[in-house]
Amino acid sequence: MDFTHCSLGAGVRLHLCETDKFNTITCKMFVQQNLAPDTAAATALIPALLKRGSMKFPSTRQIARELEYLHAASFSADALKIGERQLLEIYFDMIDPSLLPDGEENWKRGLATLWDIAFHPFIEGSGFRQEYFDQEKLNLRREVEGLINDKRSYALVRAAAVMCGDEPYGVYRYGSVPAIDALENAAEYRYYQELMATRPLDIFIVGKNLDLVANEIARLELPRQGVETLAPPVVRQAAEERWHVEEVPAQQTVLVLGYRTGVRYLDPGYYGLVVANGILGGFPHSKLFMNVRERSSLAYYVSSFVDGTKGVLMVNAGVSAAKVEEAVRIIKEQVDALQQGQITPEELEQTKVGLCSSIASMADDPGSVIDRNLAGLVNGEMRSFDDVLGAIKSVTAADVQAAAKTLQLDTVYVLKGSLEKE
Amino acid sequence: MEKIKAPTGEELLTGYLPNGLHYGILLKPGFVKKYAVLAVKYGSLDSKFELPGEGVVEVPDGIAHFLEHKLFEEPEGNVFDRFAQLGASVNAFTSYTQTAYLFSTVDHLPAALRELARFVTYPYLTYENVEKEKGIIIQELLMYEDHPDRRLHKNLLNALYHVNPVRIDVGGTPESVSQITVDWLLKCYRAFYQPANMALFVAGDVEPQQVLEAVQGELPNDPPQPVGNRIYPEEPAHINEEWIEDRLSISRPRCALGFKSEPISDGRESLRRYLAMNIAIRLIAARSSPYYERLYDSGLVDDSFGASFSSTPFYSYCMVTSQTDDPYRFVEEIKGIARDVQREAICEADVERLKRQLYGSYIAAFDSLEYTANSYITHFFNGTPYFEYLSILQGLTAKDVQEAAARHLDLEKCAVSVLWPTEGPGRGQG
Numbered sequence: 001m002d003f004t005h006c007s008l009g010a011g012v013r014l015h016l017c018e019t020d021k022f023n024t025i026t027c028k029m030f031v032q033q034n035l036a037p038d039t040a041a042a043t044a045l046i047p048a049l050l051k052r053g054s055m056k057f058p059s060t061r062q063i064a065r066e067l068e069y070l071h072a073a074s075f076s077a078d079a080l081k082i083g084e085r086q087l088l089e090i091y092f093d094m095i096d097p098s099l100l101p102d103g104e105e106n107w108k109r110g111l112a113t114l115w116d117i118a119f120h121p122f123i124e125g126s127g128f129r130q131e132y133f134d135q136e137k138l139n140l141r142r143e144v145e146g147l148i149n150d151k152r153s154y155a156l157v158r159a160a161a162v163m164c165g166d167e168p169y170g171v172y173r174y175g176s177v178p179a180i181d182a183l184e185n186a187a188e189y190r191y192y193q194e195l196m197a198t199r200p201l202d203i204f205i206v207g208k209n210l211d212l213v214a215n216e217i218a219r220l221e222l223p224r225q226g227v228e229t230l231a232p233p234v235v236r237q238a239a240e241e242r243w244h245v246e247e248v249p250a251q252q253t254v255l256v257l258g259y260r261t262g263v264r265y266l267d268p269g270y271y272g273l274v275v276a277n278g279i280l281g282g283f284p285h286s287k288l289f290m291n292v293r294e295r296s297s298l299a300y301y302v303s304s305f306v307d308g309t310k311g312v313l314m315v316n317a318g319v320s321a322a323k324v325e326e327a328v329r330i331i332k333e334q335v336d337a338l339q340q341g342q343i344t345p346e347e348l349e350q351t352k353v354g355l356c357s358s359i360a361s362m363a364d365d366p367g368s369v370i371d372r373n374l375a376g377l378v379n380g381e382m383r384s385f386d387d388v389l390g391a392i393k394s395v396t397a398a399d400v401q402a403a404a405k406t407l408q409l410d411t412v413y414v415l416k417g418s419l420e421k422e
Numbered sequence: 423m424e425k426i427k428a429p430t431g432e433e434l435l436t437g438y439l440p441n442g443l444h445y446g447i448l449l450k451p452g453f454v455k456k457y458a459v460l461a462v463k464y465g466s467l468d469s470k471f472e473l474p475g476e477g478v479v480e481v482p483d484g485i486a487h488f489l490e491h492k493l494f495e496e497p498e499g500n501v502f503d504r505f506a507q508l509g510a511s512v513n514a515f516t517s518y519t520q521t522a523y524l525f526s527t528v529d530h531l532p533a534a535l536r537e538l539a540r541f542v543t544y545p546y547l548t549y550e551n552v553e554k555e556k557g558i559i560i561q562e563l564l565m566y567e568d569h570p571d572r573r574l575h576k577n578l579l580n581a582l583y584h585v586n587p588v589r590i591d592v593g594g595t596p597e598s599v600s601q602i603t604v605d606w607l608l609k610c611y612r613a614f615y616q617p618a619n620m621a622l623f624v625a626g627d628v629e630p631q632q633v634l635e636a637v638q639g640e641l642p643n644d645p646p647q648p649v650g651n652r653i654y655p656e657e658p659a660h661i662n663e664e665w666i667e668d669r670l671s672i673s674r675p676r677c678a679l680g681f682k683s684e685p686i687s688d689g690r691e692s693l694r695r696y697l698a699m700n701i702a703i704r705l706i707a708a709r710s711s712p713y714y715e716r717l718y719d720s721g722l723v724d725d726s727f728g729a730s731f732s733s734t735p736f737y738s739y740c741m742v743t744s745q746t747d748d749p750y751r752f753v754e755e756i757k758g759i760a761r762d763v764q765r766e767a768i769c770e771a772d773v774e775r776l777k778r779q780l781y782g783s784y785i786a787a788f789d790s791l792e793y794t795a796n797s798y799i800t801h802f803f804n805g806t807p808y809f810e811y812l813s814i815l816q817g818l819t820a821k822d823v824q825e826a827a828a829r830h831l832d833l834e835k836c837a838v839s840v841l842w843p844t845e846g847p848g849r850g851q852g
Contacts, residue, residue: 022789146672149672
């Protein structure tokens with residue numbers, strides 16, 4: 001379930017995964033950009049504008065009707081953050097032609113529709129249709145303001161912002177309210193054209209009979225003019241442990257501990273860090289879950305994740321406001337235990353097996369078959385299923401301890417719920 | 423054992439074991455992952471029932487969900503570990519009408535199935551471990567309290583229903599959870615955790631015989647036992663309250679309209695109505711709808727605007743919801759649209775296009791082992807014929823859609839739930 005790669009011109013690559021496992025053909029395109037405070041909002045507005053209409057289907061309603069007619073083809077677009085890159089993602093899937101009465105017509109028409117939506121947005125004069133632009137700018141602003149509605153996501157975004165205040169990593173993937181307010185239509189359209197023409201563009205497709213699809217894509221036009229080189233991420237040591245507390249009217253308190261690690265995707269110790277994170281907080285058998293939830297009943301959820309592109313590890317828990325200090329103490333004890341090499345053979349084995357089976361399972365979902373390559377895409381080295389599985393299987397307890405030793409606590413962020421009943 | 427060919431060409435095997443357990447096995451050649459669900463037809467609605475020889479039992483709310491948590495505990499430790507040793511990941515959920523235990527795994531399917539059947543068969547409940555669980559569950563309930571859509575939805579159900587237990591959160595309340603005891607848990611366990619009241623679904627590249635042998639070895643093999651006889655309160659046809667409001671720390675008001683309707687007991691008719699309503703709600707709230715376009719362009723709604731139709735043998739309602747700055751105008755607009763859909767002729771071409779969409783979605787869904795398994799079990803428990811989906815869909819006409827809309831978007835039985843933002847940090851009412 002790996003991809004074959006070919007170039008479609010400057011900075012454009014086509015990645016194909018031929019398989020008859022699925023009932024759909026799935027396509028994702030990614031355009032990469034540096035994550036930066038002055039462009040994040042502009043990138044984030046593009047998905048919303050693409051959804052509003054194309055030259056052939058000039059409204060959301062017309063796009064939606066076309067997708068329904070294509071037997072539930074789906075189209076979506078979003079802005080992602082991987083390390084210090086922002087990715088414009090365009091998603092499209094359609095039913096495998098062999099399962100439809102009018103399959104041949106369906107997929108060709110589907111592909112043409114995707115191209116039209118992605119590369120020919122609805123333009124009037126020198127920019128997007130003004131009403132669309134104004135509305136989507138307002139909606140994006142509301143989206144960013146609405147982050148507070150989900151306390152857990154809000155806390156994670158705020159923790160990154162506090163911890164990496166003057167690094168690109170602190171920028172939210174949808175930008176900030178002032179940056180959104182400052183967007184202007186004609187400049188936004190020029191920015192869109194520049195992104196599509198000059199930033200790395202990767203097209204991934206998973207499905208059956210892809211040689212036909214590839215031939216069709218080769219005939220479609222791409223508005224390209226060379227390729228821009230993007231910046232590598234900023235790597236920094238942790239300073240003194242900092243606490244940052246914000247209060248909101250909520251029942252529950254969310255706690256985030258941000259650690260820095262020098263170990264990153266291209267480093268030899270990377271899979272040691274991946275396994276260390278698994279033992280710490282990736283699974284229900286992990287140290288955090290067992291000690292914070294099961295032994296102390298302090299939290300309903302507690303887990304950790306690694307961003308190997310940036311080199312950070314974040315621990316996240318929902319706790320009662322009165323128990324913040326106790327929870328932080330127990331979380332630190334778990335990290336200490338890892339650093340001292342307190343890793344049982346069962347923990348190591350269960351974690352490796354758990355990681356391997358979740359990675360192997362990605363082969364069953366076309367979206368995941370594509371997404372598992374994102375870290376590789378951004379770091380310039382895509383890895384096959386077998387390479388990743390092999391690397392995880394060969395991790396030893398010493399590797400885990402070595403990776404854990406690089407963890408330095410940087411920021412403790414507390415989103416304190418003020419409504420809690422004792 | 424019956425062999426059915428799915429519209430995508432995959433094979434599905436169904437049948438019953440001698441102890442009464444129903445099973446379905448979907449063969450997915452080439453898939454790495456195997457997914458299994460063992461579900462009990464017992465959910466949060468079932469808090470009052472009659473047990474042979476014991477009379478009527480009424481238990482605290484949230485007990486089905488509490489049991490779900492507790493079954494993961496064993497004298498020799500915790501179930502998560504044993505699944506983790508097999509490389510399997512185990513989980514569970516409780517809904518109004520079922521409790522489901524599930525896992526996915528790449529290797530060791532028979533061993534994982536035996537673990538699943540075993541931990542569901544042998545409850546291990548002590549005073550201490552039940553007390554300890556209360557803290558975890560209360561944290562879980564508090565987390566939901568902060569979740570805007572859950573709060574909005576729960577309030578709507580309170581406005582629609584007088585006594586139907588669908589009013590109460592699946593997990594119960596912190597008060598009801600505090601009252602739960604070992605005795606009550608065991609009583610409920612014995613009343614409902616019978617193979618004849620359960621269903622198993624396994625999907626993946628699997629050996630059917632191996633699957634059946636694994637569970638047969640662990641589940642009780644006695645002939646089917648009597649199950650607790652559920653007692654539901656008599657729910658009036660009219661709504662409880664027209665308008666219900668609440669505050670939460672959110673950025674923009676949210677509003678939901680609910681339309682209460684009579685649940686349908688006949689399975690085939692229920693599925694037919696469900697599909698017709700899925701077309702009706704798309705005519706109102708899908709992106710292809712002119713109403714969606716008008717409300718979105720006017721700024722009244724954003725892309726959170728949507729509608730759903732919930733239908734089980736115990737309750738049935740339609741919900742239309744959005745974030746909006748003006749909930750009052752939103753309510754008037756939706757009521758107007760509901761009237762329109764019932765009064766003006768629905769366009770046959772729109773219905774045909776939406777049928778193409780539902781057809782494609784049904785086919786695509788077979789790629790998700792989780793979705794297929796859960797939807798098969800839900801259809802089985804609700805008594806709706808899953809495999810007639812496409813044939814019922816093909817037969818639908820604009821007239822069917824209009825009739826369903828008239829029945830399930832009854833303006834006389836419409837209630838509203840609004841969630842306002844708290845004014846500012848520290849001053850909220852919660």
